[in-house]
Amino acid sequence: MPLSDKSRGTGAAVELDALDRRILNRLQDGLPIVEAPFAVVAQELEIEEQMLLERLNDLRESGVLSRFGPMYHAERLGGGLTLAAMSIPEIYFNAVAEEVNAFAEVAHNYRREHRLNMWFVLATETPERIGDVIAAIEAATGYPVYNMPKQEEFHVRLHLPV
């Protein structure tokens, strides 16, 4: 099934000029935590700081950037985080999706093409809460939840060259 703009809330691919691309490529790698960080990056890119800030604001407003800011490591903040999957019969899929999404702890939920067709990320205030929420989702929906917490992290670094 094609993704509609509405269902992913993202819009179509946009045209970016050469400077937008240089800014995006540079800032996916991280902003230095120094006194005037944007001035430092602007100097690297050989542009004015004001130009960099304007471009970034435009990229954020147009939705090219979903966000700009710190990427926090949930577990190191004391929270619980896991990936979970369910196998839901087609005729009940939308109803169960609503039941699952009603849990505030469900941060992302994707339909995927597999027998396990619903995949969601749970974020809880404490690691211990993960089990409670999974049990509550199983009780609410009547379907088993496959809990797939990460056991080892080999890599987390989204960098999309543009």
Add this chain to the structure above:
Amino acid sequence: MSDSTCRSESSNGAVFDEQDRAIVLATQSGLPLVSDPWGAVGAQVDMSAEEVRRRMQRMQETGVIRRIAAVPNHYRLGYVANGMTVWDIEDDEIDRMGREVARHPGVSHCYRRPRHLPEWPYNLFAMLHGRSREEVERQADELAALLGHACRDHQILYSSRILKKTGLRLAVDSPGRT
């Protein structure tokens, strides 16, 4: 053990206090795009720019902040094919193979996760992003070649619909929150 004591230290023992928590809450949806972002955050949490910057530096050093970065919307950049590749890897090979897979430039996230036999034999997850499914499949073929006989089976699960995306609201407790 109360929640606040268990949360006051990060995994490497660095102290994470109320002021750090205030900074996290003020910045988890984004950093102000202004010349002095630390001062702008400081104004919200009643701290000096210097204090905010020092604390964010320390959070980055201790790994609480992975980095401060631009997070592009995949689709807007033309990366419309997002494949979760899953691999069934020999247990005694997974550490080595996980590191190999993670080095591939197309892989954004790579984790070891538990199997659920017989339903789910896959123990290594790697997210691939491409401008087309063909591009994702090409990258998956490269990973398969890399893994060789250590991998018994693999699949690519494409997302076909976003059912919910509120963004990760981090589990940061504050006094009085239930």
